[in-house]
Amino acid sequence: MIFLQLFIVFTKIGAFNFGGGYAMLSLIHNEVVEKNQWLTSSEFTDIVAISQSTPGPIGINCATYTGYTAVINEGYPEWMAVLGAVLASLSVLWVPFLLMLTISKILLKYSKTQVVGNIFSLLRPAIVGLIAAAAILLMSADNFGSPSQSTFQFIVSIIIFLFAFIGTRLYRIHPILMIILAGLAGLVIY
Amino acid sequence: MHYELLKMFLVFAKIGAFTLGGGYAMVPIMEREIVDRRQWLTREEFMDILIVAQSTPGLFAINMASHIGNKARGVVGGIIGSLGVALPSILAILLIAMFFRAFQDNIYVERIFMGVRPAVVALIAAPCFSMARSAHITLSNLWIPIVACLLITLFGISPIWIILVAGLAGFVWGKIKREEKE
Numbered sequence: 317m318i319f320l321q322l323f324i325v326f327t328k329i330g331a332f333n334f335g336g337g338y339a340m341l342s343l344i345h346n347e348v349v350e351k352n353q354w355l356t357s358s359e360f361t362d363i364v365a366i367s368q369s370t371p372g373p374i375g376i377n378c379a380t381y382t383g384y385t386a387v388i389n390e391g392y393p394e395w396m397a398v399l400g401a402v403l404a405s406l407s408v409l410w411v412p413f414l415l416m417l418t419i420s421k422i423l424l425k426y427s428k429t430q431v432v433g434n435i436f437s438l439l440r441p442a443i444v445g446l447i448a449a450a451a452i453l454l455m456s457a458d459n460f461g462s463p464s465q466s467t468f469q470f471i472v473s474i475i476i477f478l479f480a481f482i483g484t485r486l487y488r489i490h491p492i493l494m495i496i497l498a499g500l501a502g503l504v505i506y
Numbered sequence: 507m508h509y510e511l512l513k514m515f516l517v518f519a520k521i522g523a524f525t526l527g528g529g530y531a532m533v534p535i536m537e538r539e540i541v542d543r544r545q546w547l548t549r550e551e552f553m554d555i556l557i558v559a560q561s562t563p564g565l566f567a568i569n570m571a572s573h574i575g576n577k578a579r580g581v582v583g584g585i586i587g588s589l590g591v592a593l594p595s596i597l598a599i600l601l602i603a604m605f606f607r608a609f610q611d612n613i614y615v616e617r618i619f620m621g622v623r624p625a626v627v628a629l630i631a632a633p634c635f636s637m638a639r640s641a642h643i644t645l646s647n648l649w650i651p652i653v654a655c656l657l658i659t660l661f662g663i664s665p666i667w668i669i670l671v672a673g674l675a676g677f678v679w680g681k682i683k684r685e686e687k688e
Contacts, residue, residue, distance in 0.1 A: 332666045333563050338633055340565075342658055343665040350662065361623045366602055368629065371523050372595020373565040380599035388607070398600060405596050409588055412564020416572045417584060419562075434680025435673045438650060440641035442672035444634055445654025451631035452659045459623040473624040480628035485636075491629050495622055502621020503614065 318390045322400055325352060326379050326407035333375060333412075339443045340375050341450035348378070354386040357458040368491045379404040472505055511586050514579060517544065518571050518590030525567070532567050536574070546578040567591055 325347045333340045341364065348354050355363070360378075367377035383404025387397040426432050460477070461469030476498050483489040489497075517539055525532040533556065540546050547555070555577065559569035568588045575587025609615045634651075643651065650672070657663040 328666065330564055332669055333565065334669055338630055341630060346658070346662075346664050358619075358623060361626050362606075362619055364630070365619070365622045365626045366599070366606070368626070370595065370598045370602065371525055372592065372598065373567050375565045376568075376592055376595050377599050380596050381603050384600065384603040385607070394604075397603075401600050401603065402596065405592060408565065409568055409592065412562060412569055413572050413584070413588060415562055415564070416558075416569055417576060417581060430680060430684070431677065434683075435676040437642075438647075438672045438676035438679065439669065441643050441647050441650035442654045442668050444637050444641050444643060445651030446658065446665050446668060447630065447637065448634045448651060448655040449658035449665070451627055451634065452655065454627045454630065459627060461620075469620060473620075476621060477624040477628045480625035481632055484629060484632040494625055494629060498621045498625030499618040500621070502617050502619065506617040506620055 318387055318392075319400060319403060321352065322383050322386060322404045323407045326383075326404045327411055329375065329379070330408035331411040334439060334443060338374075338447045338450065340378075342446045342453065344375070344378050345450055345453055348382050352386075354382050354389070357454065357456050359385070361454055361459050365495050369495055375408050376405050379408045469506070472501075476501060511579065511582065514546075514575060514583060515586045515590040518575070518587045519593055521571075522567070522591040523594035532570065536570060540574055540578075547574060551577060 329340065329343055329347060332343060345360060349357055349360050363378055363381050364374065366381070367374040370377060380401045383401035384397045386404075387400030388394070392400075457465075460473040461467075463470045480494050480498060483494055484491070521532060521535055521539060525535060537549075537552060541549050541552050552574075555570060555573045559566055559573060562569055568591055571587040571591040572584040576584030579586070638651070641651075654668045654672070657668060658665055
């Protein structure tokens with residue numbers, strides 16, 4: 317049952333998201349692309365691009381899009397897909413919401429204490445690894461073109477990647493501007 | 507009361523609608539709307555919530571909204587606040603999902619996205635280095651992100667396990683260190 321699956325998967329994604337949007341990507345990729353195969357790797361990248369250029373957190377954006385697409389792909393009508401999108405989006409929210417309501421007072425009391433500090437002392441470095449994993453997993457033939465079959469696309473992709481990386485790191489170019497520039501480059505070059 | 511809640515919903519929907527990319531971009535806008543303009547919370551309270559929202563799982567923006575709503579107007583306020591922040595993005599992506607699927611195979615759209623995809627991967631890779639600094643990564647704990655990354659990419663281990671093990675190990679390690687001191 318696709319609706320139940322969406323609920324479980326996105327509840328999990330909401331409950332285990334520490335460290336913000338990008339940290340969530342490896343988790344979403346693992347569940348949505350690898351395990352359930354609701355989206356292809358390039359569809360996933362497209363959504364990240366769209367998320368960056370639309371309002372709202374990446375987690376919700378991915379949930380909405382995946383919910384819609386997964387239900388449509390199962391052969392249900394459009395209005396059911398809209399329900400799936402809303403269901404997936406709300407599934408991300410409810411566990412953190414309950415946590416916020418119940419333990420926020422306790423957390424506030426302990427958030428500056430040693431115990432929480434200790435937990436995050438290893439959690440934070442691990443989250444950097446999670447983000448790196450998301451980036452590495454997306455360096456696939458789906459997104460870059462394969463070096464042997466589409467050599468031209470592969471070389472162009474590497475150049476765009478380097479430009480975007482240096483532009484973001486050194487010149488702090490805004491992500492949305494970066495996406496627009498890369499899109500224009502694609503339109504002109506291919 | 508209903509009017510107050512409606513106003514709260516609209517304020518949060520506005521915050522949700524105008525923060526592209528989500529997350530921390532929201533903080534200054536929230537601060538201006540909630541502390542300066544509406545005075546629902548004091549700056550002190552707002553800062554406390556910021557700290558908790560960072561250390562609770564879930565989406566940062568939603569955590570902020572639910573907590574602020576809750577503090578200002580109780581549980582219903584919390585629900586209204588988080589739905590308000592989420593609504594604009596749900597609507598935007600729904601529209602895109604409906605139309606994007608129709609244009610996905612269009613040759614020009616495909617060309618644009620062929621250019622965009624490698625840039626997106628770069629956008630994800632770039633913050634690793636700036637985050638490495640704020641996560642206090644040095645030579646002595648550099649192995650943690652590397653092992654985490656290898657486990658996920660090579661062995662397909664779910665990031666959930668990495669988070670659970672890292673958090674637990676940090677907790678235990680802290681205890682051991684403290685007992686050694688005593």
